[in-house]
Amino acid sequence: MVKILHALSLTTFVFHLSFTLAISTGRRVPTPPLPILPLPTYSQLKWQQREIIMFLHFGVNTFTGYERGTGHEDPAIFDPVGLDANQWVSAAVDAGISLMILTAKHHDGFCLWPSKYTDHSVKSSRWKGGKGDVVREFVDAAKARGVDAGLYLSPWDRHEPRYGHNLEYNEYYLAQLQELLTKYGSLREIWFDGFKNSSALNVTYYFTEWFSMVKELQSSINIFSDAGPDVRWVGNEDGAAGTTCWATINRTSLSIGNASIEGYLNVGDPRGTDYLPAECDVSIRTGWFWHKSQSPKKLSELLQIYYNSVGRNCVLLLNVPPNATGLLPETDVHRLKELRNALNTIFSVNLAEKCSMKASSQRGGKGGGFGPENVLDGDHLWTYWAPGDEDDGEDPWIEVRVADGGIRFNVVRIQEAVGLGQRIKRHEIYVNGKRIAKGTTVGHKRLHRLKGGVVQGSVVRIRISESKGLPLISSIGLHFDPFWQPKDGS
Numbered sequence: 001m002v003k004i005l006h007a008l009s010l011t012t013f014v015f016h017l018s019f020t021l022a023i024s025t026g027r028r029v030p031t032p033p034l035p036i037l038p039l040p041t042y043s044q045l046k047w048q049q050r051e052i053i054m055f056l057h058f059g060v061n062t063f064t065g066y067e068r069g070t071g072h073e074d075p076a077i078f079d080p081v082g083l084d085a086n087q088w089v090s091a092a093v094d095a096g097i098s099l100m101i102l103t104a105k106h107h108d109g110f111c112l113w114p115s116k117y118t119d120h121s122v123k124s125s126r127w128k129g130g131k132g133d134v135v136r137e138f139v140d141a142a143k144a145r146g147v148d149a150g151l152y153l154s155p156w157d158r159h160e161p162r163y164g165h166n167l168e169y170n171e172y173y174l175a176q177l178q179e180l181l182t183k184y185g186s187l188r189e190i191w192f193d194g195f196k197n198s199s200a201l202n203v204t205y206y207f208t209e210w211f212s213m214v215k216e217l218q219s220s221i222n223i224f225s226d227a228g229p230d231v232r233w234v235g236n237e238d239g240a241a242g243t244t245c246w247a248t249i250n251r252t253s254l255s256i257g258n259a260s261i262e263g264y265l266n267v268g269d270p271r272g273t274d275y276l277p278a279e280c281d282v283s284i285r286t287g288w289f290w291h292k293s294q295s296p297k298k299l300s301e302l303l304q305i306y307y308n309s310v311g312r313n314c315v316l317l318l319n320v321p322p323n324a325t326g327l328l329p330e331t332d333v334h335r336l337k338e339l340r341n342a343l344n345t346i347f348s349v350n351l352a353e354k355c356s357m358k359a360s361s362q363r364g365g366k367g368g369g370f371g372p373e374n375v376l377d378g379d380h381l382w383t384y385w386a387p388g389d390e391d392d393g394e395d396p397w398i399e400v401r402v403a404d405g406g407i408r409f410n411v412v413r414i415q416e417a418v419g420l421g422q423r424i425k426r427h428e429i430y431v432n433g434k435r436i437a438k439g440t441t442v443g444h445k446r447l448h449r450l451k452g453g454v455v456q457g458s459v460v461r462i463r464i465s466e467s468k469g470l471p472l473i474s475s476i477g478l479h480f481d482p483f484w485q486p487k488d489g490s
Helices: 002-025 042-050 085-094 134-144 166-183 207-217 259-267 299-309 330-347 372-376
Strands: 052-056 099-105 148-153 189-191 222-225 231-233 278-283 315-319 356-359 397-401 407-409 411-416 424-431 434-439 446-449 455-457 459-467 473-479
Touching: 042 222, 042 315, 085 099, 085 134, 085 330, 099 134, 099 189, 134 148, 148 166, 166 207, 207 222, 278 299, 299 315, 299 330, 330 473, 356 372, 372 397, 372 473, 397 473, 407 473, 411 424, 411 459, 424 455, 434 446, 459 473
Parallel strands: 052 099, 052 315, 099 148, 148 189, 189 222, 222 231, 231 278, 278 315
Antiparallel strands: 356 397, 397 459, 407 455, 411 446, 411 473, 424 434, 424 459
């Protein structure tokens, strides 16, 4: 019996040893490459995926016709008798917009909520007998439709007597910031700027204290300013990023209200130690506030802005100002719908989806999980093509191949797996061996609207000529834009 048990134990040992050896000598599952720092936060990734967000400039300027109020306006002039925040939100929803930012206080100091720290607010207006609260109606309407809300609280206050006294004014500003961040639910973006004209009183804004309090009260919110810390200004109000636009930058080189850094903000920095993507702000009209004499920009202009902002690794903040009645003008609402319908027409069909993919190499070899087919799935962030660590000295490339005939397109879309860091420095696009476009950065999204117009081909190759580490491409699209008719190839 002892011999039999000993034989069984030996057999069991040999079996386990064989199993362990089989596992240890088996093919390893390839792992993702190391990220390249700095990386975006979860909130930054969600913000970038919105692509278009809405600004709402509204206040006493809506009734005076000014762009920048004096601070001496009589609050009684504010009387939007037909105000309907639900109409604002419906227009945003129909345009595919998921975040709206309201000017709770502009430079004139008039507050769209009944702040207990000043009478220069809606409580001194004729609207609703002084019992109204625009901020409350705005955030409630947004929440009811599943739209996120954000607020802008201007640091420059031309009405408040404490402006010009550092300690007193900063305490006043922080008190109002606390009101907005504690009484109106969860916000997704808070908007700061450092603008003031040359004749304004000299005040030092305590941005460090402001930002710390914002994060204390709402940790998941994104803070926008020239210096972030979550979202940076693009450096102009034209809605245009640089043709090179890094989400990375050095925050130590930034300061709020400093005009000398606008070029740096526009381009970013490939050696930047901070992940701080850019937001492109522009108004649908000439002015930021509603003026009866103005009309919305043409669809062709808005499409150009989209390609120059979202198509260059940024988010577009499009201002749509309510009128003196308290409604978004029908012309503006119609133009928003036109823009959404145009974008759906262009990008709802990816002509590459029915094609086959080929690449110079892939991490882990065939079947390793990082093949070129990943660029055609529905995940534009966490599945991606990664070339092998060694590409035989050749620039890595990925190809779209058409089985029969060819495809006609005039827009090429490329997206990086930015969750592992922005990497691509230079790239080129070829159709049937002929170069049709070249560019630098890609980031979350790069759109090439081809200068020569529509091309037709059976092999479309994207070559990465320079990158920080391995380039990781999460999505590729070939699209047809019927609104794009370049003249003389320009």
